Amino acid sequence: MRPEPVLANISLIGNKHLNRNTPCEDSSCSLTRNGVSVVCISDGAGGSKYTHARFGSKCAVECVAELLTSHFDAFYFENRESVCRSILVTAIHSKMADLLVEHELDGLERLSCTLLFVAVKGDLVLAGHIGDGLICRVSSHGLSPLTLPANGENASSTYFITFPNAQEYLRLIKTTTDDTHAFVLMSDGVEDMVYDASNQLVRPVVARLAELASKGKEQAEEALASTIKEFVVDASQNSDDASVGILYLTGTEAPDFSELSDSKAKLERDFNDTMRAVQMEMIPQVKHAQEILSKINCQSTSNSGTLEGNRDDEEESADETIHKADADQVKTEQNDTDSSDSEGNGKPVGSDSGEEREQRRSDGVEVQKDRKVVPLWAFLVMTGLFLTALVVLAILEL
Amino acid sequence: MSNDIGGFSKSDFGSSTRRRLPICFCLDISGSMAGYPIEQLNDGLQSFFSSIRENEETRSSADIAIITFGGSVDIFLPFGKTSKEQTIPRLQATTSLTPIGEGILTALELLDARKIGYKQMGIKYYQPWLVVITDGAPQGANAVENMNKAIEAVRELEDNDKLVVFNIGVGNSADFPMLQKLSGKRDKPISISTAQFGKLFAFLGSSSSSVVSNSMGSDALYNLNQEPEGTSIAMEDFFRTIEESQ
Numbered sequence: 001m002r003p004e005p006v007l008a009n010i011s012l013i014g015n016k017h018l019n020r021n022t023p024c025e026d027s028s029c030s031l032t033r034n035g036v037s038v039v040c041i042s043d044g045a046g047g048s049k050y051t052h053a054r055f056g057s058k059c060a061v062e063c064v065a066e067l068l069t070s071h072f073d074a075f076y077f078e079n080r081e082s083v084c085r086s087i088l089v090t091a092i093h094s095k096m097a098d099l100l101v102e103h104e105l106d107g108l109e110r111l112s113c114t115l116l117f118v119a120v121k122g123d124l125v126l127a128g129h130i131g132d133g134l135i136c137r138v139s140s141h142g143l144s145p146l147t148l149p150a151n152g153e154n155a156s157s158t159y160f161i162t163f164p165n166a167q168e169y170l171r172l173i174k175t176t177t178d179d180t181h182a183f184v185l186m187s188d189g190v191e192d193m194v195y196d197a198s199n200q201l202v203r204p205v206v207a208r209l210a211e212l213a214s215k216g217k218e219q220a221e222e223a224l225a226s227t228i229k230e231f232v233v234d235a236s237q238n239s240d241d242a243s244v245g246i247l248y249l250t251g252t253e254a255p256d257f258s259e260l261s262d263s264k265a266k267l268e269r270d271f272n273d274t275m276r277a278v279q280m281e282m283i284p285q286v287k288h289a290q291e292i293l294s295k296i297n298c299q300s301t302s303n304s305g306t307l308e309g310n311r312d313d314e315e316e317s318a319d320e321t322i323h324k325a326d327a328d329q330v331k332t333e334q335n336d337t338d339s340s341d342s343e344g345n346g347k348p349v350g351s352d353s354g355e356e357r358e359q360r361r362s363d364g365v366e367v368q369k370d371r372k373v374v375p376l377w378a379f380l381v382m383t384g385l386f387l388t389a390l391v392v393l394a395i396l397e398l
Numbered sequence: 399m400s401n402d403i404g405g406f407s408k409s410d411f412g413s414s415t416r417r418r419l420p421i422c423f424c425l426d427i428s429g430s431m432a433g434y435p436i437e438q439l440n441d442g443l444q445s446f447f448s449s450i451r452e453n454e455e456t457r458s459s460a461d462i463a464i465i466t467f468g469g470s471v472d473i474f475l476p477f478g479k480t481s482k483e484q485t486i487p488r489l490q491a492t493t494s495l496t497p498i499g500e501g502i503l504t505a506l507e508l509l510d511a512r513k514i515g516y517k518q519m520g521i522k523y524y525q526p527w528l529v530v531i532t533d534g535a536p537q538g539a540n541a542v543e544n545m546n547k548a549i550e551a552v553r554e555l556e557d558n559d560k561l562v563v564f565n566i567g568v569g570n571s572a573d574f575p576m577l578q579k580l581s582g583k584r585d586k587p588i589s590i591s592t593a594q595f596g597k598l599f600a601f602l603g604s605s606s607s608s609v610v611s612n613s614m615g616s617d618a619l620y621n622l623n624q625e626p627e628g629t630s631i632a633m634e635d636f637f638r639t640i641e642e643s644q
Contacts, residue, residue: 086635093632094633165632198520202408257404
């Protein structure tokens with residue numbers, strides 16, 4: 001059994017708020033309970049519309065810490081990624097609903113905030129991130145980003161956990177600790193100073209900040225706060241709030257700080273290679289595939305009567321589900337094409353896309369189960385159908 | 399092996415790259431602007447630049463280009479950060495036509511190239527501004543056709559929250575119906591008299607400062623009253639998932 005990780009978290013008010021006498025909108029918290037250690041930070045949105053963002057950020061970090069220390073296994077071992085994300089968002093939205101009553105607010109958007117968390121249970125790691133900010137992993141040999149800041153087209157726009165469709169932008173990572181030495185979470189105010197988006201380089205200072213936690217929570221938070229205050233917050237009279245969270249795995253090997261690289265080649269990015277372009281390129285192929293699949297589906301329905309005598313109920317259901325799965329695949333591609341326009345501009349997607357996704361998800365599970373039981377049957381039935389189809393076509397041709 | 403954290407210093411941290419606010423002016427210097435109007439426009443621009451320069455926030459964020467149209471379309475000032483010493487030469491009115499559409503299309507090209515530059519440098523930016531100021535109507539060869547192209551391109555960007563449009567008509571002979579088409583978000587074009595240039599640029603200056611200092615949303619620049627979002631698709635899905643898994 002490894003020793004409990006050291007957790008540290010700070011949220012400092014930025015000079016922008018200090019000078020205007022407005023409150024800090026960031027929140028952070030850490031919690032160890034039931035053998036699970038969680039660190040969360042959240043950056044409350046700054047625009048005038050987001051009047052109660054500081055309550056939103058506080059609510060979000062507390063809710064996630066509570067939820068993951070109670071139900072780490074449920075989330076970690078759930079195979080349906082989208083269910084994990086949706087349930088997490090639902091839990092936060094549900095807690096936020098109470099805030100709407102308490103503060104007499106007219107919508108979740110008033111509470112807008114980002115969310116970053118890392119939870120560790122033994123060797124298992126569950127990390128999540130929506131919006132900007134950065135989660136880094138310090139290993140025994142290096143330093144790398146675990147999740148990247150997600151900004152919309154413009155710097156002023158990012159993705160908030162309060163979005164109606166937040167689950168579409170929430171990134172979840174399930175991994176193991178292995179050679180990890182520490183995780184460092186930071187809000188965009190800090191990210192700006194230690195991360196270079198042009199080459200995705202994390203500055204070595206992040207590993208040294210993480211090492212502050214070797215002295216225990218209290219000392220770590222004190223040193224962290226004074227360092228971040230001096231070099232990040234006070235770097236500008238208009239600085240943003242700054243939050244940092246550290247999850248430090250005691251007893252693991254720290255990297256050699258002098259070996260950590262502080263330069264990296266610029267990324268070569270092709271700005272024309274967009275998802276939209278990929279979809280456009282795929283259209284003929286997908287249309288062709290749709291034709292094939294719909295033909296097969298039609299034939300299977302028109303021929304099902306002649307074959308009925310040879311099959312029992314089990315075969316039929318297996319047959320149907322397989323076709324359904326094929327059709328669903330087409331549907332998936334179609335659906336993704338449809339939602340492409342919403343990509344990147346942070347606009348919520350309509351609720352019907354969620355509905356379809358739900359449908360797909362439950363179908364997918366059925367298919368898997370049945371396939372395991374009767375793969376041979378399915379194969380025979382498919383072959384039968386194919387031959388019948390040939391006969392039918394031959395007759396029609398005559 | 400050096401596992402000593404050591405002291406922290408300023409050089410350990412990068413300088414926070416300021417988020418940029420690209421502003422592209424697209425200004426009418428055709429014949430009708432000659433005389434008093436162009437002088438007012440010049441005075442307004444000068445005071446706009448000095449207000450940008452005086453404020454530390456806007457000085458390091460605002461990234462301004464000026465395109466003029468009057469007979470031909472010219473890049474009067476290419477994009478670049480404003481420095482404390484920078485002075486802006488005064489515009490001269492021409493004696494020719496008003497190719498507004500061509501002017502706007504050039505402005506969009508310039509903005510697009512700038513955005514790609516930002517992305518390559520890893521610099522974040524605010525929603526770019528396009529400020530169109532005219533006292534006339536599209537004129538010249540293919541004027542209407544180019545104007546329609548420009549309107550279509552501007553509206554697509556605006557609809558996707560990729561551009562903030564200030565469509566400004568000066569005096570009575572500006573083509574307001576055409577200006578109206580440039581923005582789907584502004585109820586009607588901004589209408590000013592030649593005497594109000596000072597006021598207009600003061601408004602643009604304070605708006606840019608609100609964007610870079612208070613992260614004022616672009617919607618506020620249109621004075622749209624937006625109701626906050628309050629629904630939760632995740633929550634709606636929640637019960638459906640339970641029903642389906644039964």
